[in-house]
Amino acid sequence: MTNQYFHGGVWGTLHNKSVKPRIELSDIRYQADELHFQLFRTEGADVYGSFLIEIAVLNESGDRVLSLGQRELSQLLPGNIRNHYVAQVKPGKHSLVIPLGAKADLSIPLKGLNTNQTYRIQLTDISGLTWDAGFKIH
Amino acid sequence: MKLNHEEASANAAGLFTLALRWVIGWTYFSAFWRRLILENKLIPGEAGYIGEKFNHFLPNALGIKPIIEYLVSHPDSLYISMIAFTIIEAVVGLLMILGLFTRLMSIGVMLLALGILLGSGWLGTTCLDEWQIGVLGIAGDLPSSWPAAALFYGSLPGKKGAPGKQYQMVLPYRIRTTALQKSAPTGFNVLRSYSGHHPVDEPVFPWGRLGHPA
Numbered sequence: 001m002t003n004q005y006f007h008g009g010v011w012g013t014l015h016n017k018s019v020k021p022r023i024e025l026s027d028i029r030y031q032a033d034e035l036h037f038q039l040f041r042t043e044g045a046d047v048y049g050s051f052l053i054e055i056a057v058l059n060e061s062g063d064r065v066l067s068l069g070q071r072e073l074s075q076l077l078p079g080n081i082r083n084h085y086v087a088q089v090k091p092g093k094h095s096l097v098i099p100l101g102a103k104a105d106l107s108i109p110l111k112g113l114n115t116n117q118t119y120r121i122q123l124t125d126i127s128g129l130t131w132d133a134g135f136k137i138h
Numbered sequence: 139m140k141l142n143h144e145e146a147s148a149n150a151a152g153l154f155t156l157a158l159r160w161v162i163g164w165t166y167f168s169a170f171w172r173r174l175i176l177e178n179k180l181i182p183g184e185a186g187y188i189g190e191k192f193n194h195f196l197p198n199a200l201g202i203k204p205i206i207e208y209l210v211s212h213p214d215s216l217y218i219s220m221i222a223f224t225i226i227e228a229v230v231g232l233l234m235i236l237g238l239f240t241r242l243m244s245i246g247v248m249l250l251a252l253g254i255l256l257g258s259g260w261l262g263t264t265c266l267d268e269w270q271i272g273v274l275g276i277a278g279d280l281p282s283s284w285p286a287a288a289l290f291y292g293s294l295p296g297k298k299g300a301p302g303k304q305y306q307m308v309l310p311y312r313i314r315t316t317a318l319q320k321s322a323p324t325g326f327n328v329l330r331s332y333s334g335h336h337p338v339d340e341p342v343f344p345w346g347r348l349g350h351p352a
Contacts, residue, residue, distance in 0.1 A: 002200065002255055002256075002259050002269065002272070002273070003266075003269060003273075005200055005259075006198070006259045006260040006266070007260070007266055007269065009266070016262070016263075016266070017197075017260050017261075018260075018261050018262055018263045019263065040197070041197070042197035043197065043198070045263050046191070046258075046261050084211060085196070085207075085210040085211055086182075086187070086189045086190050086193045086210045086213055086216060087190045087194060087210070099190065099193070099194070100193075100194040100197070101193040101194045101195065101196040101197055101210070102193070
């Protein structure tokens with residue numbers, strides 16, 4: 001039973017949640033020229049990574065209205081990150097390091113998003129994996 | 139001292155599980171050994187802190203997510219429980235290896251293995267590592283918990299030789315059988331049938347058939 005639950009090892013699709021990182025994006029809010037969202041890393045190897053190399057905000061036509069690259073992410077201030085648990089999201093030497101099981105609220109200054117438009121937040125891992133979530137400003 | 143064929147088989151049952159006891163005992167005792175003696179992994183905030191490892195279990199744990207989430211959001215409680223777990227693992231593992239209070243310890247092993255299974259059963263980059271540890275811990279613990287450690291006890295006084303001292307060394311065996319009588323009538327009956335009609339608290343020595351003086 002546990003084999004089936006954890007790995008799909010008895011029937012259906014086999015899965016190993018330790019192979020690739022996965023980050024869930026939620027609670028996206030835009031307030032007072034700041035973009036707030038929550039990161040929760042739910043999959044991937046427990047002993048390593050993941051390493052975010054870009055946080056981007058895209059508008060409806062897919063243009064980047066914001067792009068934080070490796071340099072900016074490695075210099076994020078403690079004030080930008082609010083960690084929930086013991087495993088913590090922290091700026092690393094060249095990226096933003098997100099350990100397995102870490103959950104954090106990020107606040108990023110961002111001016112000039114228009115109301116009644118939809119945007120997407122896109123996260124890029126060093127492996128090339130991306131995760132995104134859309135939001136609309138009311 | 140009278141010893142018969144059936145008693146020898148009670149010892150054999152203990153002997154069969156000896157390898158299991160040593161390996162299972164070491165899997166828990168070595169956790170303590172690695173965490174505190176070879177290195178210190180019980181320092182919050184430092185790389186390798188065991189509490190952070192515990193945090194890794196959270197996203198896909200089965201049934202015990204609320205407990206893990208509470209602990210990883212309350213670093214003080216987490217620290218205390220990590221120390222408690224480490225001590226429990228050390229005691230359970232060591233006594234399991236030595237064969238002391240084997241039946242009681244096997245309950246500990248069962249709970250520890252179940253905890254590992256539910257918490258981290260989904261982790262493992264190659265061969266479902268943690269799931270295998272969990273289920274094998276539980277499965278290996280079952281046979282070791284029944285015959286306890288008859289042989290191991292029996293051989294201890296033998297090295298000392300003196301018949302008077304033998305009886306003292308056998309004390310854990312008496313405690314074992316008495317505890318079993320109260321807590322697990324089924325297991326008791328099984329052991330009883332192994333040891334034939336003999337009073338169960340009479341020591342069982344493996345060398346009985348080899349002509350030890352009565």
